[in-house]
Amino acid sequence: MYAQMVQSEATAEDPEKLAAFQARIDAGEKIEPKDWMPEGYRKTLIRQIGQHAHSEIVGQLPEGNWITRAPTLERKAILLAKVQDEAGHGLYLYCAAETLGVSRDELTEMLLDGRMKYSSIFNYPTLTWADMGAVGWLVDGAAIMNQVPLQRTSYGPYSRAMIRICKEESFHQRQGYSIMMKMAQGTPVQKKMAQDALNRFWYPSLMMFGPSDKDSVHSAQSMKWKIKMNTNDDLRQKFVDQTVPQAEFLGLTVPDETLRWNEDKGGYDFAEPDWSEFFDVIQGNGPCNTERLAARNKAWDDGAWVREGLMAHAAKKRAAKLAAE
Amino acid sequence: MTDQTALFEYLLRLGDNTLVLGHRVSEWCGHAPVLEEDIALANTALDLIGQTQMWLGLAGEVEGSGRSADDLAMHRDVWDFRNLLLVEQPNGDFGQTLMRQCLFDAFHLELLTDLTRASDDRIAAIAAKALKEVTYHLDRSSETVIGLGDGTEESHRRMQAALDLLWPYVGEMFTPDAVDDAMLAAGIAPDLKALRARFDTRIDAILTEATLTKPDSTYAQSGGKTGFRHSEHLGHMLTQMQWLQRAYPGAAW
Amino acid sequence: MSQEWPLWEVFIRGQHGLNHRHVGSLHAPDAEMAIKNARDVYTRRNEGVSIWVVEAQHITASSPSDKGPLYEPSESKVYRHPTFFDIPDEAGHM
Numbered sequence: 001m002y003a004q005m006v007q008s009e010a011t012a013e014d015p016e017k018l019a020a021f022q023a024r025i026d027a028g029e030k031i032e033p034k035d036w037m038p039e040g041y042r043k044t045l046i047r048q049i050g051q052h053a054h055s056e057i058v059g060q061l062p063e064g065n066w067i068t069r070a071p072t073l074e075r076k077a078i079l080l081a082k083v084q085d086e087a088g089h090g091l092y093l094y095c096a097a098e099t100l101g102v103s104r105d106e107l108t109e110m111l112l113d114g115r116m117k118y119s120s121i122f123n124y125p126t127l128t129w130a131d132m133g134a135v136g137w138l139v140d141g142a143a144i145m146n147q148v149p150l151q152r153t154s155y156g157p158y159s160r161a162m163i164r165i166c167k168e169e170s171f172h173q174r175q176g177y178s179i180m181m182k183m184a185q186g187t188p189v190q191k192k193m194a195q196d197a198l199n200r201f202w203y204p205s206l207m208m209f210g211p212s213d214k215d216s217v218h219s220a221q222s223m224k225w226k227i228k229m230n231t232n233d234d235l236r237q238k239f240v241d242q243t244v245p246q247a248e249f250l251g252l253t254v255p256d257e258t259l260r261w262n263e264d265k266g267g268y269d270f271a272e273p274d275w276s277e278f279f280d281v282i283q284g285n286g287p288c289n290t291e292r293l294a295a296r297n298k299a300w301d302d303g304a305w306v307r308e309g310l311m312a313h314a315a316k317k318r319a320a321k322l323a324a325e
Numbered sequence: 326m327t328d329q330t331a332l333f334e335y336l337l338r339l340g341d342n343t344l345v346l347g348h349r350v351s352e353w354c355g356h357a358p359v360l361e362e363d364i365a366l367a368n369t370a371l372d373l374i375g376q377t378q379m380w381l382g383l384a385g386e387v388e389g390s391g392r393s394a395d396d397l398a399m400h401r402d403v404w405d406f407r408n409l410l411l412v413e414q415p416n417g418d419f420g421q422t423l424m425r426q427c428l429f430d431a432f433h434l435e436l437l438t439d440l441t442r443a444s445d446d447r448i449a450a451i452a453a454k455a456l457k458e459v460t461y462h463l464d465r466s467s468e469t470v471i472g473l474g475d476g477t478e479e480s481h482r483r484m485q486a487a488l489d490l491l492w493p494y495v496g497e498m499f500t501p502d503a504v505d506d507a508m509l510a511a512g513i514a515p516d517l518k519a520l521r522a523r524f525d526t527r528i529d530a531i532l533t534e535a536t537l538t539k540p541d542s543t544y545a546q547s548g549g550k551t552g553f554r555h556s557e558h559l560g561h562m563l564t565q566m567q568w569l570q571r572a573y574p575g576a577a578w
Numbered sequence: 579m580s581q582e583w584p585l586w587e588v589f590i591r592g593q594h595g596l597n598h599r600h601v602g603s604l605h606a607p608d609a610e611m612a613i614k615n616a617r618d619v620y621t622r623r624n625e626g627v628s629i630w631v632v633e634a635q636h637i638t639a640s641s642p643s644d645k646g647p648l649y650e651p652s653e654s655k656v657y658r659h660p661t662f663f664d665i666p667d668e669a670g671h672m
Binding site: 365 | 583604605606607610611614615617618619622
């Protein structure tokens, strides 16, 4: 997902406080910034929300890649509005993380020097216009699967950010599917383009949920704390079950020969993605890792004088106002 | 020139300005100095794209050959474009982008203000909608130009360099030609000389607060709005913008 | 690292005349820019007609440990709620 492989922190604190904390979570109460919380809860959340925020920001790049090449004025406006929303979502999430005692600049520095990760999916290139369809349909579709339950997460600011994000995201997946429909019903070349995009994005989308975590201690802790709401496998299954009929409606073929409806489990059997590729991408060896980080670093470095300039002006204005009083 | 031809040309100027500038500003998406600016720039670009749809839509209607706003945007070559040279200039650094924006916004605001009183209701209506958007654009771009001009030594130096670079493109906005004259006579377009005076008042105030020095030179580059001689930059922009429509003719997107 | 833009809390009053409501936060160098940033970040979908911003460090918040003494005493003042009173239907709408 946008926050893949987040390891939850072990917590060594007063068992009585821990029990009271857990009781609040079990009772469905929200934890707020000034409340007592275990150090592990705080650190895990910073890592998870931070990674989620980074994913939104880096996630602007693959789609931003096509804004200047959108085929019509309307498509350009829609895509721009969508990528702008990602920036907004990153902003809301950074703010949520900031309530835990870390600054946005600190989080940014950790992204830029590689100490913090972002979702593996954004290290794949967008090569044709159909990729804008595939990303909206599959990538946003997968993200929504994870984000809808996170609206109920135990940490108040995170939950509120997710509520706002989910409200705004509802058009993202639809705009992607609308592009796919247009392509699938278009000329033979457009249809081929759509199939090619599905071929390239299918397995990376499945990887977004992360490797199976049903036996993971970390996941169990995070689920107990309600900062992770479902297992990776559950979400992946749900995603496949939802997406396969949508692909069929488009007349496109999911690139998995083993894909079969399984009556007993009431869901599809499907092939696992190549997890060695996933770990390669996470390690920095994906097709676009270098470009993505370079682009973020450049924006940050090139923008330093702007951030400093406006700050200096604000300080001068304050001083002048004080002097006038 | 018939009135109809002049009107078509004039609408292309309005629409091509917003099309080309909107495109330029959209190039920033994902690359701005700070998230808040990234989001704000996208809002400006979205407004400009929306205005383009209206101006070029009306241009197509006036032309009467069945061309849509998209046809006009995606299927004309460099010499058919009627935008000001200023808006096709590359983004440069953030300061250059905001200086270009501020110079254009100050002109655009005054122009749209007058166009809300145009004798053609369709033009007046589009101008009224766009005017609200552009009022905010200028508010924001001028405040940023002031902040950066007055900020640090480095930001001041960069803003002065941006102003020096872009100033030669200001004159074209106010140099009337046959199209402007025909539109003035038809009660649609304003008198550009009067517009210049209002522009100068605005820009002088902004530059003073920004501690920037207006260049002495009154030299004006020209050739954008007449389409006689664009800069080399426009062609490269069009190869990107029009690529899909050109590579897959007849496809619907 | 240079000095970070301060954090601002944003409050927006929507179309229907309700109170300003906290919608989120953002960074800005000063109050004027904070208002503009709030307009660009938090009213993209026509959400508001009025914006307040306040620098986050100037907000004083109640302490969670005071929850009992601060809020529980009002729980017993049930007579403050209209449902406390039985009014016969014959009296009409009240």
